[in-house]
């Protein structure tokens with residue numbers, strides 16, 4: 001039977017062959033963020049890289065993300081946020097996530113537009129990395145750098 005994610009109603013595409021066949025990624029936005037297209041792009045990028053993706057959708061409550069990840073710990077969590085609250089909500093999210101038994105070592109990345117304008121990207125990246133994100137992707141090259149990271153992690157896994 002085709003799996004359909006509870007909140008989006010979108011059936012995930014089958015993973016493509018790669019070194020990661022069988023690995024799963026969870027994709028979600030921060031709790032306040034209703035932008036959906038960054039999530040869709042992220043899902044496509046991860047599927048191209050060979051992941052089976054569970055897309056929890058926009059405005060994803062932290063409790064839903066945590067319960068999904070506890071029920072079946074994924075190989076990667078990718079958070080997308082562009083509404084400008086990502087620095088604050090992303091910090092809250094990873095602080096709780098890292099305290100959950102079984103999730104302290106799960107790789108979690110966040111990307112998009114994490115602030116409203118002027119903030120120093122390096123400062124935001126350093127802050128969120130220190131709180132526990134595996135990768136923080138901002139700016140025009142965000143998606144490209146993430147793709148490069150996925151490709152290099154995949155080749156190391158082979």
Ligand code: B12
Pocket residue numbers: 032033034035036037038039041042078079080081082083084085109110111112113114115116117137142143146
């Ligand atoms: C469409 C849109 C909306 C729609 C969303 C509809 C929907 N179903 O998605 C609606 C009208 C609902 C909306 C609402 C709002 N929006 Co709006 N929206 C946009 C708009 C025009 C396009 C966003 C989009 O879909 N882009 C296409 C996708 C594919 O690209 P993306 O989301 O930018 O993601 C790319 C990268 O950021 C990156 N990326 C994203 N996530 C991740 C994650 C990882 C891990 C990685 C590696 C990369 C990555 O990859 C993507 C592809 O390149 C942008 C302006 C713009 N031109 O970008 C504003 C914009 C994002 N919105 C903005 C704002 C402020 C709002 C509102 C607060 C407005 C308001 N006052 O109500 C609300 C917020 C609602 C909420 N609760 O979140 C601002 C954010 C400002 C900021 N961060 O500084 C923007 C930038 C407009 C602006 N210039 O001011 N919005």
